[in-house]
Amino acid sequence: MNEDVAETWDLIVEIITTYGLDVVGGIIILIIGWMFAGWASRTVDKLLGKSPRMDETLRKFFASIVRYAVIIFTVVAVLSQFGVETTSFIAVLGAMGLAIGLALQGTLGHVASGVMLLMFRPFKIGDFIDGGGVTGTVEAISLFTTTMNTPDNVHIIVPNGQLWDTAIKNFSHNANRRVDMVMGIGYGDSIDDAMKAILEIAEADSRVHKDPAPMVAVGELADSSVNIIVRVWCSAGDYWGVKFDMTKAMKQRFDADGISIPFPQRDVHLINSSDAA
Structure with missing residues (x-):
């Protein structure tokens, strides 16, 4: 032992x-x-x-x-x-x-895209963007996905690869935006009176910037109307408010001034078969 x-x-x-x-x-x-x-x-x-x-x-x-x-x-x-x-x-x-x-090449691809998004910062949290086939406000950015809320308040999670591989429109990046509108008037109405009324409406709106100045011009002689182009600048946050309010104000002003807003019309000629014979 x-x-x-x-x-x-x-x-x-x-x-x-x-x-x-x-x-x-x-x-x-x-x-x-x-x-x-x-x-x-x-x-x-x-x-x-x-x-x-x-x-x-x-x-x-x-x-x-x-x-x-x-x-x-x-x-x-x-x-x-x-x-x-x-x-x-x-x-x-x-x-x-x-x-x-x-x-995991697909997942790693999303991670690589997430790194690129976080490094180059094409958008940040709170921006309203259009990318990857989705439009909405960015709520969160992670390495794998970007979380967005659509204008109708739908929560969407978008893979980063889907965003990075497509063109991204950032509507919140610039402080100012241009509002483009088209108003059609009848051929029998006064173009000068209509343009003057539109310009007065634009100048009366405090949200519309003085510089660049509002632009009102004849854009097209269409089939049923004379189309007047209206372009005004405003802060990015006022975009939709200016667009909606000015559209309403122009319609009401045209009604008050007797300026018509025509709708598409078509002349139909009927030929009697007996007369044609």
Whole structure:
């Protein structure tokens, strides 16, 4: 029994002697690597936070990438400390990454699009945009999707790839917008009187900007009407109010001034069959 105990103790001593330093070194490397990963992540987050154009979501994403990259290198270093062949291990990780990338290429594409949207900022939260076949107000932007509310208050989640791959119209980007309208009058009505009435309505509206000045011009001699083009500038937030109110005011003014707004007409000539014979 004493011989068995002695052999067991000798084996333990041999294991500690052989691997003890490696275990201690591996633990030290793991602790230092873990602490360095946290420090590197916080540093990247802090540095990127100094940029006013850097979105918080994108900042956290880059900081997380740095943290996990340091942790992966730390694990490889620990395995190397124990004599594990890390070349094959890295090759296995690369193969796994490739397989996962192929399986999730659509999702990764949305992530890449999300990064591009957050970096270049074609729109921000609160903007009214038209993109990816959807029109609405942006409520949230993440790495995978963009959340929007349509004008009729429908909640829509749009994949970022769908937005990035199409043209994006940002109606809120510029402070001012131009309101374009077309008013048709009859051929028997006075063009000058109609243009004067429209200009007075535009100048009376406090939301309409003086510079650029309102423009009223004859745009087309159509089949049933003389079409007058009306272009006024206003703040982006007043766009629909100006458009709706001016349309109503022009109709009421035309009615009061006796200016007609014609509707499409067609003359039909009937030929008596007996007369034609």
